[in-house]
Amino acid sequence: MAELKYVGRDVQRNDIVEKASGRIKYMGDRMQGGAAHARLILSPIARGRVVSFDASEAERMPGVLRVFSPKDDPGKRFNSALFLPDQTDLQDHPVFTDKPLFVGDILGAVLAKDEETARAAAAAVKIGFEEEAPLLDMEQAALPQTPSFREGMPQVVEGKIAYGEESLPGDAIILESVVRTQKIHHGAMENHICEARMEYGGVLLVETPCQMAFTVRYVLADLFGIPFNKVRVVKTPVGGAFGGKQEVGIEPHCALMALKTGLPVRLALDRTQTILATRTRAASVGRILIAADREGNLLRREMDVIVDAGAYATGTQRVMMAMGKKTSRLYRIPSQSFRGRTVFTNTTPAGACRGYGSPQIHAITEIAMDLLARKLLLDPAEFRLKNLVHPWDTDPAGGPALGNARIRDCLVRGMEVFRWNERRVIPSGTGRFRRGVGLACCTHGNGYFGSPYPDFMSMAMRFCEDGTVLVNAGLQELGNGTLTTIGQIVAEVLDLPPERVEVSESDTSTTPFDVGCVASRVTYVCGSCALELAEKLKSRFLGQCARVLAVDAHRLSLKNGNVVDSEEGGRRSYGGMVCRIAKELREEAGEYLHYKPEANPASYGVHFAETLTDTLTGTVEVTDYLAVHDVGRAINPRLLRGQIYGGVQMGVGMALSEELVYDSKGRPKSASLSRYTMINAPSMPKVGVLLVEEGEPGGPFGGKSIGEICTVPVAPAIANAVNASLGTMMTELPFTPERILAALSARRETNAR
Amino acid sequence: MIIELTVNGTLRSVEITPSMRLLDMLRNVLGLTSVKEGCSEGECGACTVLLDGKAVTSCTVLAVQARGRSVVTIEGLSSDEALHPIQQAFVDHDAIQCGFCTPGMIMSAYALLKHTPSPTREEIQRGIEGNLCRCTGYLPIIDAIEDAARRMRTHES
Ligand code: FES
Ligand code: FES
Numbered sequence: 001m002a003e004l005k006y007v008g009r010d011v012q013r014n015d016i017v018e019k020a021s022g023r024i025k026y027m028g029d030r031m032q033g034g035a036a037h038a039r040l041i042l043s044p045i046a047r048g049r050v051v052s053f054d055a056s057e058a059e060r061m062p063g064v065l066r067v068f069s070p071k072d073d074p075g076k077r078f079n080s081a082l083f084l085p086d087q088t089d090l091q092d093h094p095v096f097t098d099k100p101l102f103v104g105d106i107l108g109a110v111l112a113k114d115e116e117t118a119r120a121a122a123a124a125v126k127i128g129f130e131e132e133a134p135l136l137d138m139e140q141a142a143l144p145q146t147p148s149f150r151e152g153m154p155q156v157v158e159g160k161i162a163y164g165e166e167s168l169p170g171d172a173i174i175l176e177s178v179v180r181t182q183k184i185h186h187g188a189m190e191n192h193i194c195e196a197r198m199e200y201g202g203v204l205l206v207e208t209p210c211q212m213a214f215t216v217r218y219v220l221a222d223l224f225g226i227p228f229n230k231v232r233v234v235k236t237p238v239g240g241a242f243g244g245k246q247e248v249g250i251e252p253h254c255a256l257m258a259l260k261t262g263l264p265v266r267l268a269l270d271r272t273q274t275i276l277a278t279r280t281r282a283a284s285v286g287r288i289l290i291a292a293d294r295e296g297n298l299l300r301r302e303m304d305v306i307v308d309a310g311a312y313a314t315g316t317q318r319v320m321m322a323m324g325k326k327t328s329r330l331y332r333i334p335s336q337s338f339r340g341r342t343v344f345t346n347t348t349p350a351g352a353c354r355g356y357g358s359p360q361i362h363a364i365t366e367i368a369m370d371l372l373a374r375k376l377l378l379d380p381a382e383f384r385l386k387n388l389v390h391p392w393d394t395d396p397a398g399g400p401a402l403g404n405a406r407i408r409d410c411l412v413r414g415m416e417v418f419r420w421n422e423r424r425v426i427p428s429g430t431g432r433f434r435r436g437v438g439l440a441c442c443t444h445g446n447g448y449f450g451s452p453y454p455d456f457m458s459m460a461m462r463f464c465e466d467g468t469v470l471v472n473a474g475l476q477e478l479g480n481g482t483l484t485t486i487g488q489i490v491a492e493v494l495d496l497p498p499e500r501v502e503v504s505e506s507d508t509s510t511t512p513f514d515v516g517c518v519a520s521r522v523t524y525v526c527g528s529c530a531l532e533l534a535e536k537l538k539s540r541f542l543g544q545c546a547r548v549l550a551v552d553a554h555r556l557s558l559k560n561g562n563v564v565d566s567e568e569g570g571r572r573s574y575g576g577m578v579c580r581i582a583k584e585l586r587e588e589a590g591e592y593l594h595y596k597p598e599a600n601p602a603s604y605g606v607h608f609a610e611t612l613t614d615t616l617t618g619t620v621e622v623t624d625y626l627a628v629h630d631v632g633r634a635i636n637p638r639l640l641r642g643q644i645y646g647g648v649q650m651g652v653g654m655a656l657s658e659e660l661v662y663d664s665k666g667r668p669k670s671a672s673l674s675r676y677t678m679i680n681a682p683s684m685p686k687v688g689v690l691l692v693e694e695g696e697p698g699g700p701f702g703g704k705s706i707g708e709i710c711t712v713p714v715a716p717a718i719a720n721a722v723n724a725s726l727g728t729m730m731t732e733l734p735f736t737p738e739r740i741l742a743a744l745s746a747r748r749e750t751n752a753r
Numbered sequence: 754m755i756i757e758l759t760v761n762g763t764l765r766s767v768e769i770t771p772s773m774r775l776l777d778m779l780r781n782v783l784g785l786t787s788v789k790e791g792c793s794e795g796e797c798g799a800c801t802v803l804l805d806g807k808a809v810t811s812c813t814v815l816a817v818q819a820r821g822r823s824v825v826t827i828e829g830l831s832s833d834e835a836l837h838p839i840q841q842a843f844v845d846h847d848a849i850q851c852g853f854c855t856p857g858m859i860m861s862a863y864a865l866l867k868h869t870p871s872p873t874r875e876e877i878q879r880g881i882e883g884n885l886c887r888c889t890g891y892l893p894i895i896d897a898i899e900d901a902a903r904r905m906r907t908h909e910s
Binding site for chain 1: 780786787789790791792793794796797799826827828831836840841843844847849850851852853854855856859875877878879881882883884885886887888889890891892893894895
C-alpha cells in the first residue's frame with residue numbers, strides 16, 4: 001500500500017480548540033430564547049400508587065406555567081431502545097406514571113419561566129402514595145414463585161444460545177462459580193438535557209445530546225402519533241455519553257410538554273436526577289461451569305446469567321443477548337450453553353452502557369477462567385493461549401465469522417512487554433501489602449451485521465466551490481473523535497488536509513439515515529461508508545474534470561488539493577475545477593452512497609494489571625497496567641490511545657469502587673457524586689498501550705472498533721490480580737475494602753480449620 | 754442586590770440575589786458558560802474558577818461571597834488569537850475528549866502552576882484530584898500539565 005498521508009497519523013481532533021477555550025456551547029450553555037424550563041417530579045418511593053396529586057400551591061407560584069401530572073400521560077407505552085416496528089422489546093414505559101416502579105420514576109413535571117421557579121414549584125407539589133414492598137433482589141426476581149409487579153408483562157424474559165454436545169467426559173476438571181457484577185452510573189460529566197419546540201409547518205423540533213437521533217425520532221413519532229417527517233431530531237454537542245445517551249431518555253417528556261403547551265421547553269436534569277431517572281449499566285449474576293482436561297484444553301462451558309433490567313424493559317434484553325453472543329468468540333470451546341434471564345426489579349432501569357454487556361459477561365467468564373487455571377495449576381496466560389481463537393475462525397454458535405482475529409498476538413506480545421512470566425512468579429509477600437498481577441482477554445463486535453438489527457448507512461459527500469469537502473452524515477460525535485476519524489479517511493482518499501473536510505452530525509430532517517453511534521460500528525461501518533463514498537466521489541470528480549479539460553480521465557489525479565494532469569503537468573485547484581464543472585457541465589461534484597456491511601468481525605484485547613492490596617485497610621491500588629488491542633489498523637493512534645485510557649478508567653471504577661446500591665425500601669444510597677466514587681486522577685494507574693495492527697478486511701484501511709472493548713477486560717484483569725495476590729476467590733464486583741477484608745478473614749478462618 | 758467584583762480583569766457590578774451561587778451568577782447573569790455544572794455539590798470540579806487566585810468550586814460559593822474580589826474563568830485566560838500555554842498543551846496532548854470537564858480542569862491546573870511552577874506528577878494528580886473527567890483517564894491531562902509547566906517556565910525565563 002502506498003504511504004498514507006493522514007490515516008494512521010495523530011491528526012488533531014476537529015473541535016479541540018473550541019473545547020480548550022471553553023467556547024463550545026453544549027445545550028445547557030445556549031441562550032435560552034424564551035424557553036420554558038421544566039423540572040421533573042420523581043417518585044420518592046420504589047413501588048406503589050399515587051393516591052393524591054395536589055399541585056395547587058405550585059400552580060399559585062408566580063412564574064409557574066403548568067404542572068404535569070400522571071393524568072397527562074399519553075396512555076401509550078414506549079420502549080427506549082426500539083427503532084423499527086418489528087422489534088419485539090417490551091413496550092412498557094409510560095411518560096408520566098401514577099404507579100411508580102422505582103425511586104426516580106417520573107410522575108410529572110413543572111413548567112415555569114425559569115429554572116429556579118420550576119425547581120421550587122416541583123418541590124411544592126404534594127403527592128400521596130400507597131406504598132408496596134419493592135422487589136430489589138434480582139435472584140429473587142428470577143424465581144417463578146416471586147409475584148410480579150409488572151401488570152400483565154412477563155417478569156422474566158429468557159434467551160438461550162447453545163452448540164455442541166451436552167455431555168462431559170468423566171475425568172474433566174470442573175470449576176463452578178458465581179460471579180456478580182454491579183449496577184453502574186454512566187457518569188458522563190454533562191447531565192441529561194433536552195429541548196423541544198414546535199416549528200413552522202407543525203414540525204416538532206427536538207434538540208438533544210444523543211447517540212441515535214433516528215431512534216429518538218422513531219420513539220417520539222410512534223408514541224405521539226406524529227408523521228415521521230414532522231419530527232426533527234437534531235443532535236447537539238455531547239458532554240460524555242457512554243451509552244447513557246443511546247436510548248431515548250427524557251426526550252418524550254420534553255416533547256410531550258412542548259406538544260401540550262405549544263411552548264419551547266427546556267428540560268434539564270441535575271446529577272441526582274440523572275443518576276436516578278435515566279439508565280444504568282445492568283447488574284448481573286452469572287453462574288458458570290467450565291470444564292477442561294488436565295492439560296488445560298477447554299471442553300465445555302455452561303453459563304446461566306441473570307441480568308437486572310431494573311423497572312422497565314428498555315434495551316436490557318438486547319444487552320443480555322449480546323452477553324451470550326460474545327461467549328463463542330474468544331476461546332475454541334467444543335460445546336457450550338448460555339441461558340440468560342432478563343428480570344425486573346424496582347430500581348432505575350438499566351440499558352446500554354459502554355460495552356453493551358461485554359464488561360459483565362467477561363467479568364463472569366474471565367474471573368472464572370483464572371479460578372480454573374488455579375485448580376489446574378496452570379499459568380492463566382498459558383491456559384488461555386491453549387484455547388484462544390485463531391484468525392479466520394468461525395463462530396460455532398452461528399454468529400458472523402471472526403475475521404482477522406489477533407487475540408493470540410495480543411497475548412503473546414503483551415506477556416513479553418509486561419514481563420508476565422517473570423512477574424507472575426514473584427511471591428506476593430506475607431506482609432501488610434500484597435502485590436500481584438492478573439490479566440483478562442476479551443472480544444467485542446463491529447456493528448449490527450449478523451444480529452437481529454439491520455446495519456446500514458447512507459452518506460452524501462460533495463466538493464464546495466473553494467475545494468473544501470462537505471460530508472453529510474447522520475453521525476454523532478461523543479467526544480471519542482468520530483468526526484475527526486471520518487474526516488481523516490475522506491481526506492486520505494481525496495488528498496486534501498483533514499481540516500478542509502467538514503463532517504456533519506445527525507439532523508433527522510437533513511442528514512441521511514443512520515442507526516447511530518452505537519454498537520462499536522462507527523469506525524468499521526461508518527468509516528467504510530465514508531471510504532467507499534470518497535472513492536466514488538473521486539472518480540466522479542476526476543471524470544468531470546476530464547470532460548471540462550477535454551482530456552482522458554486516466555491522465556488526471558488528485559494531489560494535495562489540486563487536480564494534476566500527468567501529461568501536460570498542469571495543476572488546477574479543486575475549487576477552481578468545481579466552479580468550472582458547475583458552469584460548463586451544470587453539475588455538482590457530489591455523490592451519495594448506500595452502504596451495507598457484509599461482515600462483523602471481532603475486535604480483541606488483553607489487559608494486564610498489577611495491584612497492591614493493603615490487607616489492613618482492604619484498599620487496592622493499581623500500580624501498573626498494560627492494554628493490548630487488536631484494532632486492525634489505528635486510523636488515529638493518539639485518539640485511539642485516548643479511548644483506551646478512558647476505558648481503563650471506567651473499568652478501574654467497575655473493579656474497585658463504583659456501585660449503585662439501595663436500602664431495603666429501595667432508596668438509593670449512592671445518588672450523588674459524593675456517594676458514588678468514580679476514579680479521579682490520583683487513583684488512575686499509568687497505562688501502557690500496545691497495538692496489534694494486522695488489518696481487518698472490510699474495515700477502512702483495515703481499521704476496526706476500540707471505544708467499547710477497551711473497558712471490557714479491565715475489571716476481571718484487576719480482580720484476577722487481587723485474587724492472585726491474596727489467594728482469595730472473590731467474585732463479587734466491585735472489590736471494595738469491605739469485601740476484601742471479608743474475603744481475607746474468611747480465608748484466615750478456612751486456613752485455621 | 755448589586756455587588757462589585759472583578760471578573761476576568763474587568764470591574765463589574767452585578768445584580769444578584771442573596772441565595773444565588775457564584776456558578777449561577779457567572780453562567781446566567783454574565784454569560785460565562787464555560788463554567789459547567791456537573792454535580793452541584795463540590796465533587797466534580799466542572800465549575801472550578803479562580804477566586805482571588807485560588808481554585809474554588811463555584812457551585813459551593815455564594816455570589817455574594819465574591820463581592821470585592823477577583824474571579825477568573827477560562828474566558829479570562831486566552832485572547833481571541835492565542836490560547837494560554839495550558840490550553841495549548843491540552844490541545845497538543847489530546848487531553849480533551851467531550852470537553853465538558855475541560856474548563857474546570859484547566860482552571861485547577863492554572864491554580865496549581867501558579868503556586869507550584871515545577872510540580873511532580875504526584876503533585877499534578879493531587880492538584881486535579883477534585884476534577885472528574887470521565888473520558889480521558891487523566892493521563893493525557895497530566896502530561897499536558899507537566900508540559901505546560903515546562904513551557905511556562907521557559908517562557909518566563
Ligand atoms: S458542579 Fe461544582 S463541583 Fe460539580
Ligand atoms: S473530556 Fe469528557 S469529561 Fe473530561
